[in-house]
Amino acid sequence: MNKRLREGNTTPGEPGESEPAQNDEVSTELEDLRDLAKTRLEELEKLNENYITCQQELEKLKLEMNHMPENAVLQSAPYKCLQSQFSVLYGEVAQLRQQLDDTRRVLSTTKTQHVLQLEQVESNNATIQKKYKAEG
Numbered sequence: 473m474n475k476r477l478r479e480g481n482t483t484p485g486e487p488g489e490s491e492p493a494q495n496d497e498v499s500t501e502l503e504d505l506r507d508l509a510k511t512r513l514e515e516l517e518k519l520n521e522n523y524i525t526c527q528q529e530l531e532k533l534k535l536e537m538n539h540m541p542e543n544a545v546l547q548s549a550p551y552k553c554l555q556s557q558f559s560v561l562y563g564e565v566a567q568l569r570q571q572l573d574d575t576r577r578v579l580s581t582t583k584t585q586h587v588l589q590l591e592q593v594e595s596n597n598a599t600i601q602k603k604y605k606a607e608g
Contacts, residue, residue, distance in 0.1 A: 545551055
């Protein structure tokens with residue numbers, strides 16, 4: 473309408489020839505926008521319902537996680553993997569303890585032999601010294 477006023481084709485308040493066409497366009501555009509708004513509102517409502525459903529599922533899963541039955545834990549793959557690793561490590565610890573006990577026994581035996589050797593050397597020295605004193 474403003475364009476027609478500027479061009480001087482019509483005066484304010486005077487209906488122009490293209491106004492019914494513009495009204496139809498505006499009505500069509502308004503209807504399209506209403507349809508778009510309705511579609512978006514429906515989509516938003518669906519998303520909101522989906523969000524609420526997901527929140528409820530999350531809460532349910534949290535509860536299940538905190539109250540997981542023992543059988544489910546014992547049958548889980550991570551538990552079985554940890555159990556296997558524990559068995560391997562337990563076996564290694566037993567083997568290392570055995571090696572430690574063996575090493576302690578060898579050390580004790582070696583100490584005892586060393587003490588006996590020192591006593592023998594001291595005894596031999598004492599005997600040799602007595603011999604030299606007796607000769608000299």
